[in-house]
Structure formats: structure tokens, C-alpha cells
Amino acid sequence: MNKEAIRQQIVDTANRRYATKKYDPHKHIDPADWQTILEAGRLSPSSFGYEPWKFILINSPQVKEDIRPFAWGVANSLNGADKLLLILARTDVTYDSDYVRGLVEGLHHHQFSPDSKASQSFKHFQERDMAINNDRERFDWASKQTYIAMANMMTAAAELDIDSCPLEGFNYQKMDDYLTTHGIIDPKHWRASVMVSFGYRDQPIKPKVRQPLGQIYEELN
Ligand SMILES: Cc1cc2nc3c(=O)[nH]c(=O)nc-3n(C[C@H](O)[C@H](O)[C@H](O)COP(=O)(O)O)c2cc1C
Structure with missing residues (x-):
């Protein structure tokens, strides 16, 4: 595919993705497509x-x-989406957490110490540069990142002609309480970040309504 065709495909995919309000409950996502969407999230x-x-x-x-x-x-989405995905964000990512130790040692196969240069530069970044110092602030920071994964999954879905809808229209406190009382999360480590549904639309794709680029884009020269 030449460059111009790739450009056009990217714009077509962006136009094709829209927040689906009505799903066809009889249509199901191919398992291989679903694994691909998950992979787009995992690789974010x-x-x-x-x-x-x-x-x-x-x-x-x-x-x-x-x-x-x-x-x-x-x-x-509850009324017809084939897949309803809840994305959790961690509240416990700190320079000296068991979670980070596990990742550094178990996944990246590096030595870990909270006193190492790498750990200390993460600590400074988090605590000083980002002013992240409590569970809520750590959750917000993690939650922002989950939206990147969600966006990648929705784009991957759109490329596969699968519809989706990002979802934050729920009561966060009630969701966290529900997930906690039903043993789905340990609130010491996790909170609900966002949901996203996938499936097949039962309505025409809505044309995009967006501000012109001139209103949302500037160049500092
Ligand atoms: C972070 C976020 C949360 C959203 N939450 C909901 C939601 O709870 N329910 C819903 O029907 N749409 C939700 N939307 C969809 C938006 O209304 C939609 O993306 C927006 O109106 C633009 O339309 P488009 O995505 O079709 O281009 C959400 C979108 C984003 C980005």
C-alpha cells in the first residue's frame, strides 16, 4: 500500500470508529479478532x-x-454489546512497591532495589515532578494510562470493522464498592478506571462532528 493509501486508511478508520449507542445482540466477535483487540491493549x-x-x-x-x-x-452497551470490558487502574505503583519489584525482577529480569538509581529517579519523577503522593493521585496517573490502552483497542476494533463505545457513565464509588464486596478487586491495589464495549452496531455510523483543526491546533515557532 502506498503512503497516500495508508493516510486515507488511517482517516477512514478514525471516521469509522464512533461511540456506538445501539448494538445488535445477535452478532458476536470472532475470537481471533477479540484476541487481537486485547493484544492492542496489552502492547500499549x-x-x-x-x-x-x-x-x-x-x-x-x-x-x-x-x-x-x-x-x-x-x-x-449492557443491552447488546458482545463484549463489556472493565479496565482497572492500579493505586499501588510506587518506587518501592512489591508490584514494581515483581515487574523489574520477574518480567524485565533486572536487579531491583528501592535505593537504585532507576528506582530513585522514578520516585523523584512521581513524587516531585508529577506531585503524585497518595492513592488517589496514583490512581489518577494510572487511570490516564488505561485510556491509552482503551483508545488503542477501539482503533484496532475499528480496523476490524468492530464497533465500540468508551464508557465512564457510572458511579465510581458504587462500582468500586461493588467490585470490592464481591471480591473482584482488592481496593488496596485497584480501582475502576473506565469501561469499554465492543460488538456490532444496529444503527448507521454517525458522521463525525468536530471543531475545525484551526480551533484546536497551534504551532509555536
Ligand atoms: C472518556 C469517555 C467516556 C465516555 N462515556 C460514555 C458513556 O458512558 N456512555 C456513552 O454512551 N458514551 C460515552 N462516551 C462517548 C462520547 O459521548 C462520544 O465519544 C462523543 O460524543 C464523540 O462521538 P464519537 O465517539 O461517536 O465520535 C464517552 C467517551 C469518552 C472519550
Whole structure:
């Protein structure tokens, strides 16, 4: 494919992805397509490579009904999306956490010490440069990163002609309480970040309404 065709394909995919409000409950995503979408999430970039996320596929009809009363923005997806994914963000990523130790030693096969240069530069970045010093601030930082994974998954889906909808229309406190009381998360480590649904639309794709580039883009020369 030549460069111009690739450019056109990128723009076509961006136009094709839209927040699907009505899904066809009879259409299902091919398992290989689903694995590809998950792979697009898994391979997403994260700060320092610390992957502060978990992707939970909600298949349980009971869980879907339980969350419905406090998930107003998710109702359309609950009614027909083939896949409903809850993305969790970690609250516990610190320079001296067991989680980071596990990643550095177990995944990257490097030596770990909270006193090492690498650990200390992460500590300074987090605590001084980003002013991240408590669970809530760590969650917000991790949550921002989960949205990158979500976006990559939605773009991958659009390339496969699969529809999607990003979802933060739910009560976060009630969701975290529900996930905690049902043993789905340990709130010392996780909170709900965002949800996203995938499936096949039962409505035409809505044309994009966006501000012109001139209004949202500037160059500092
Ligand atoms: C972070 C985020 C959260 C959103 N939450 C919801 C939601 O809870 N329910 C919903 O139906 N749409 C939700 N949307 C979809 C937006 O309404 C939609 O993306 C926007 O209107 C632009 O339309 P488009 O995505 O079709 O281009 C959300 C979008 C984003 C980016």
C-alpha cells in the first residue's frame, strides 16, 4: 500500500470508529479478532513501562444486572454489546512497591532495589515532578494510562470493522464498592478506571462532528 493509501486508511478508520449507542445482540466477535483487540491493549505504552492496568471481561449476566442501576451511561452497551470490558487502574505503583519489584525482577529480569538509581529517579519523577503522593493521585496517573490502552483497542476494533463505545457513565464509588464486596478487586491495589464495549452496531455510523483543526491546533515557532 502506498503512503497516500495508508493516510486515507488511517482517516477512514478514525471516521469509522464512533461511540456506538445501539448494538445488535445477535452478532458476536470472532475470537481471533477479540484476541487481537486485547493484544492492542496489552502492547500499549505505559509510564516507565509499569503497565498499571488490568482488563476484566464481564460475561456474567448477574454482574451486568447488578451494575445496571449505577451505570446509566453503560445501559446501551449492557443491552447488546458482545463484549463489556472493565479496565482497572492500579493505586499501588510506587518506587518501592512489591508490584514494581515483581515487574523489574520477574518480567524485565533486572536487579531491583528501592535505593537504585532507576528506582530513585522514578520516585523523584512521581513524587516531585508529577506531585503524585497518595492513592488517589496514583490512581489518577494510572487511570490516564488505561485510556491509552482503551483508545488503542477501539482503533484496532475499528480496523476490524468492530464497533465500540468508551464508557465512564457510572458511579465510581458504587462500582468500586461493588467490585470490592464481591471480591473482584482488592481496593488496596485497584480501582475502576473506565469501561469499554465492543460488538456490532444496529444503527448507521454517525458522521463525525468536530471543531475545525484551526480551533484546536497551534504551532509555536
Ligand atoms: C472518556 C469517555 C467516556 C465516555 N462515556 C460514555 C458513556 O458512558 N456512555 C456513552 O454512551 N458514551 C460515552 N462516551 C462517548 C462520547 O459521548 C462520544 O465519544 C462523543 O460524543 C464523540 O462521538 P464519537 O465517539 O461517536 O465520535 C464517552 C467517551 C469518552 C472519550
